[in-house]
Amino acid sequence: LLLGLVLFLYARRTRRRNEPPLDKGMIPWLGHALEFGKDAAKFLTRMKQKHGDIFTVRAAGKYITVLLDSNCYDEVLSDVITLDQTGYAQILMKRIFSLNLPNHNPEYEKKRAEKHFQGPALTQLCSSMQNNLHLLMDSSEMDLKKSEWKKDGLFNFCYSLLFKTGYLSVFGVEKNNSATLTEVYEEFRRFDKLLPKLARTTVNKAEKQIANSAREKLWKCLTPQCFDGKPKDQSWLENYVQHLQDEGIDTETQRRAMLLQLWVTQGNAGPAAFWVLGCLLTHPEALRAVREEIQGGKHLRPEERQKNTPVFDSVLRETLRLTAAALITREVVQDKKIHLSNGQEYQLRRGDRLCVFPFISPQMDPQIHQQPEMFQFDRFLNADGTERKDFFKEGVRVKYPSVPWGTKDNLCPGRHFAVSAIKELVFTILARFDLELCNKNATLPLVDPSRYGFGILQPAGDLEIRYRIRS
Ligand code: HEM
Secondary structure, eight states: OHHHHHHHHHHTOOOOTTOOOEEOOSSTTTBTHHHHHHOHHHHHHHHHHHHOSEEEEEETTEEEEEEOOGGGHHHHHTOTTTEESHHHHHHHHHHHHOOOOTTOOHHHHHHHHHHHTSHHHHHHHHHHHHHHHHHHTSTTTTTOOTTOOEEEEHHHHHHHHHHHHHHHHHSOOOOOOHHHHHHHHHHHHHHHHHHHHHHTTOOOHHHHHHHHHHHHHHHHHTOGGGGTTSOOTTOHHHHHHHHHHHTTOOHHHHHHHHHHHHHHHHSSHHHHHHHHHHHHHHOHHHHHHHHHHHHHTTTSOHHHHTTSOHHHHHHHHHHHHHHBOBOEEEEEOSOEEEEOTTSOEEEEOTTOEEEEOTIIIIITOTTTSSSTTSOOTTTTBOTTSSBOOOOEETTEEOSOSOOTTOOGGGOOTTHHHHHHHHHHHHHHHHHHEEEEESSTTOOOOOBOGGGTBSSBOOBSSOOEEEEEEOO
16 A cells, blocks of 8 residues: 555656656656666766756656756755765665665765875875786786787776786785686676676576675675785775774675775776777777877886876876766755756755766767767867867856766765876886787777766677787
8 A cells, every 4th residue: 555655646746846857757656767777878868858957857766857067066066965975875885785884974985085095195006006017917927928919808908907906006915826816806897797787686596696606705805804914004995994893893794895995996997998998999090199109208217107198198088088977876865956057946856866977968968079979089189289178068168078087076086096007007008018909990899888877888898909028
């Protein structure tokens, strides 16, 4: 009876004055859930064309207001009281990581991470990252003999290298066993592949088993005790474990929290490096320009080489514009009035959810970026070699032409580290290896549409490459 009443009340919802356009979809209760989950970018683009920069859709009994006016993201999301980010984060933690952290406070977590991923700590972390990456790319470690070609999929190649590098550097693990490292990576990939389905609770029985087994193996590998005895003063992870222990969190939960942190810190840089190299290999003029830039910096000391690279920076910005697709979600805990950048006022309803999806706007907005689906390596480059920051929509300057690291109050604290790791990987590969497509006419694989909403996109297939040590 109660369920019937709830269904009835939901079905009756109508648009009130000043509320965004309401689109409930045809299916009772479920609304647009299937289309939303299948390909969020396609669905939300369709809704944007139908309703404009703000609208409310129904999905699995929830009403979700989607805001796509990028010039007001900062202002709207700065209200952390009315727009709560913990509720939905808790739901996802439970579904994906089987983790309950009732006191988890994303605001506090970000502050803590910022402290550890900036300044002297960042310098130290980057230097450890470079050492680890070079160690992993050693010819004997990669089982490479002179002048012999080796084949791989570019996605696996990039993801495994950056995952292992990041795991060794951020988790402070000592590299003494390649086989264990590969095992952790492979379990992580099994888990990562199923992550969107875990989040949407659409895993079938077999997939559930795979996810459970991968999670359990990873929990075992990530036992916090392994940090005991060899303290790395003030490392971000040690500090995190300490924080959990101070909160009275049991060991089992601590392990599960480690997997959450493993995914947050290692789930995006590898896929991003894949798209960067994939775009370079399929756009020879971009590869030529990057190679020339690297060549020009060869006389610099290694620590200086990463600093002045406007061409590569534009390539990276352009790649992230095309592939960074995090969905920022908040629970509306009190009725709230918001203003779009054109001054229009809308009312958000308590109990609804608010979603901001920068991938659609600004990143793929045809009014901001010409031919937004095309990779143009110099899109973020002025003729004088400086960064291009001026982009306009209907004559008004857009605040940010791309939002890969999140909005102002929610910037990824690991972004400097991520950029440094991607750069180091690409520069080292281009310097040390001959790397080419197995099929010279191959194009970039399509995107796996189920990954919209979960950070950097992943390809539906892969790009076959071959590589050998540069003679
Ligand atoms: C959060 C993007 C790599 C550490 C975030 C957020 C975004 C993001 C958009 C905010 C999510 C939200 O508020 O809803 C990226 C991208 C990366 C990347 C595009 C790579 C290309 C990294 C790396 C690290 C890192 C390498 C650390 C080594 C974090 C942490 C958070 C975060 C600690 C906060 C998570 C929390 O709420 O507890 N990242 N990130 N990220 N990122 Fe990154």
